[in-house]
Amino acid sequence: MADTVIIICEKPDAMDHIAMALAHGALRKRTSRYGIAFYEFLRDGKKHIAVSAVGHLFNLKQKRRGEHPIFDAEWVPSYKASKKAVFSQRYFKTLEDVAKSFDGDLVSACDYDNEGSLIAEKIIKLIFNKEDAGRMKFSTLTKQDLVSAYENMAKHLDTNNINAGETRHYLDWIYGINTSRALMESIKKSSKRFAILSAGRVQAPTLVILADREQEIKNFVPVPYWQLQLTILSNGSEIIAIYEEDKIWEKTKASKILEECKGNPAIVDSMTVENYRQYPPTPFNITSLQTEAYRLFGLSPQQTMSIAQSLYTQAYISYPRTSSERLPPQIGYRQILEALSKIKTYETLCKTLLSMKYLKPNDGKLTDSAHEAIHPTVEPPSDVKKLKGLEQKIYDLICRRYFATFAGPAERETINVVFDVNGRKFLAAGRRTVEKGWMSFYGPYAKIDDVFLPNLKKGDSLDVKDLEMLDKETAPPSRFSQASIIKEMEKRGLGTRATRSGILQTLYDRDYITGRSIEVTGLGVKMSSVIKKYVPDFADEKLTRKFEEELEKIVEGEGNKTEIINEAKDAVKKITDEFDQNQEVIGRELGEAVVKTQDDKSILGKCKCGKDLKIMFSPKTRKYFVGCTGYKEGCKAIYPLPHGASIYKTGKVCDKCGTPIIKVYRGGRRPFSMCLDTKCVTKADWGKPRRTKLAHPGND
Numbered sequence: 001m002a003d004t005v006i007i008i009c010e011k012p013d014a015m016d017h018i019a020m021a022l023a024h025g026a027l028r029k030r031t032s033r034y035g036i037a038f039y040e041f042l043r044d045g046k047k048h049i050a051v052s053a054v055g056h057l058f059n060l061k062q063k064r065r066g067e068h069p070i071f072d073a074e075w076v077p078s079y080k081a082s083k084k085a086v087f088s089q090r091y092f093k094t095l096e097d098v099a100k101s102f103d104g105d106l107v108s109a110c111d112y113d114n115e116g117s118l119i120a121e122k123i124i125k126l127i128f129n130k131e132d133a134g135r136m137k138f139s140t141l142t143k144q145d146l147v148s149a150y151e152n153m154a155k156h157l158d159t160n161n162i163n164a165g166e167t168r169h170y171l172d173w174i175y176g177i178n179t180s181r182a183l184m185e186s187i188k189k190s191s192k193r194f195a196i197l198s199a200g201r202v203q204a205p206t207l208v209i210l211a212d213r214e215q216e217i218k219n220f221v222p223v224p225y226w227q228l229q230l231t232i233l234s235n236g237s238e239i240i241a242i243y244e245e246d247k248i249w250e251k252t253k254a255s256k257i258l259e260e261c262k263g264n265p266a267i268v269d270s271m272t273v274e275n276y277r278q279y280p281p282t283p284f285n286i287t288s289l290q291t292e293a294y295r296l297f298g299l300s301p302q303q304t305m306s307i308a309q310s311l312y313t314q315a316y317i318s319y320p321r322t323s324s325e326r327l328p329p330q331i332g333y334r335q336i337l338e339a340l341s342k343i344k345t346y347e348t349l350c351k352t353l354l355s356m357k358y359l360k361p362n363d364g365k366l367t368d369s370a371h372e373a374i375h376p377t378v379e380p381p382s383d384v385k386k387l388k389g390l391e392q393k394i395y396d397l398i399c400r401r402y403f404a405t406f407a408g409p410a411e412r413e414t415i416n417v418v419f420d421v422n423g424r425k426f427l428a429a430g431r432r433t434v435e436k437g438w439m440s441f442y443g444p445y446a447k448i449d450d451v452f453l454p455n456l457k458k459g460d461s462l463d464v465k466d467l468e469m470l471d472k473e474t475a476p477p478s479r480f481s482q483a484s485i486i487k488e489m490e491k492r493g494l495g496t497r498a499t500r501s502g503i504l505q506t507l508y509d510r511d512y513i514t515g516r517s518i519e520v521t522g523l524g525v526k527m528s529s530v531i532k533k534y535v536p537d538f539a540d541e542k543l544t545r546k547f548e549e550e551l552e553k554i555v556e557g558e559g560n561k562t563e564i565i566n567e568a569k570d571a572v573k574k575i576t577d578e579f580d581q582n583q584e585v586i587g588r589e590l591g592e593a594v595v596k597t598q599d600d601k602s603i604l605g606k607c608k609c610g611k612d613l614k615i616m617f618s619p620k621t622r623k624y625f626v627g628c629t630g631y632k633e634g635c636k637a638i639y640p641l642p643h644g645a646s647i648y649k650t651g652k653v654c655d656k657c658g659t660p661i662i663k664v665y666r667g668g669r670r671p672f673s674m675c676l677d678t679k680c681v682t683k684a685d686w687g688k689p690r691r692t693k694l695a696h697p698g699n700d
């Protein structure tokens, strides 16, 4: 038995909480190597070290060249595999140092899921050269949960999670590398262009769903119809009623009914009141949280995910990447309410719930093998107002949802009135909340769509203020929003709770889709049709869903890793063959769309001479720069671009110097916006030209 315990954490913030929770007042020493901190502390007289990864430190890489299709992969340090991961090198070296300096029992304290388990396992095997470790399992980063996770840790690594994670990575990798290679080859052959094209295992079928909807919208032919709308007066208030046949397809018919009704009063023919109960919402899982945050605040699923992740690493909420809609009693319903009652705005709500004899959440159907539904923890922020703007909103939403799920149903009533106008029937509906129930806990987030109707009784004769014939037309199917496509993916079993929002982001990054209300670009439509036509196996939703189900089985300890991998290899082999056979025609069909997209992206805006400013490449300096397309006509406008960064056009123009504003992304740092002119007054306070600065606050 070694005398040291080395705890491996997933991220620095999590490490802070873990060290603080386990050190229980004993001396904590914060050491720093390569600028990366780790902790040493005593617990029960034993030396403990908490050290952190920064997400994945290892990636899959092609093992040998010339293989086709490519199946042979090895795990290599991420910083060696990708420029974007260079920042992870210092964490890697710190872990290497700890491995060299201390000998001890290892413990994995990464997030309890496929990814977290895999992150720890690779570090344990490839940096510490050990086979096994203890495993802490927790759903929140609160002191009580972490201490309990430590005291009750499993003696061995969670092999099922690791296997599922490893298999998923491998599947995604062989799909990704082979299909993107095939796509790029075909473009290079047909149009001599280099383009980063990809369409992953889940990406492809998702794109097809979106493009099919786009096609439906484009092909939609609206059909005109007419609607008769009656405005009735009752004691000064207006009631709107619609003719019982709400779509009248012939104008002559609508006019005839209109004529018949004109000048007649509206007589109440019947009035029915129905009471019903509206039950409280179920606890949040990641999809319902993303859907609500989109509905209420317009946040993209990806944004919601990262805000929730941040609240989790601050120990304010439980682990968010969960599909569970259930809250087990072990989380301590009352204890959480007591903790939250210390926050002024929640005090009354919490006390009302605490005074109830039984607390029972309105659990939903969905479960999750590793985590419960999302809930606030017993360690709320000392001052909610100190949270960042969006964090404040999401935290409030999560707290109120938690309260609402314990509250009673809302009592509501609907009132349906039928009016008779010279023998023709018009309908009006009203809605009223009798008892707010859970809605008062959910507060501003509850949809109270009450429609007022005055008290009426059968036989009442009312004055008609207006009778109109409205020209209308049928509407095309609506576009997907980011929230509704994620819901659709969940319904169809595409991707996982943890990966869906990232997949959607990739579709945006690749220029296949655009806009908040998702529009598929020319390139996206082409990509989808090419895949469907020539590589049908790639677009196959059923296959993707099957793999997803089998990966889930591995988590449950039932699936067979080798079998799934062989199946996936067969599928990739078939897809690669389809690509090979159709390489030329795919290149031809996609090429045009690629060229157009690239040109659209590289033209940043207008030059003062009226021509386009375009990103160009100088073979002499081997650098990208911005030049004017009017150079042949003598325009000398030329601007440098920041090195080693990704540049995006914003379509905006600097109001000081008039040059286009670009957005600059550099790995691991905050993106910023700047105009092209290096001498512009907005850059007057730039200490060094390479320093990251927000030159155009508000243009972000």
Ligand SMILES: [Zn+2]
Pocket (backbone or CB within 6 Å): 607, 608, 609, 610, 611, 628, 629, 630, 635, 636, 637
């Ligand atoms: Zn010019």
Ligand SMILES: [Zn+2]
Pocket (backbone or CB within 6 Å): 654, 655, 656, 657, 658, 659, 675, 676, 677, 680, 681, 682
């Ligand atoms: Zn400027």
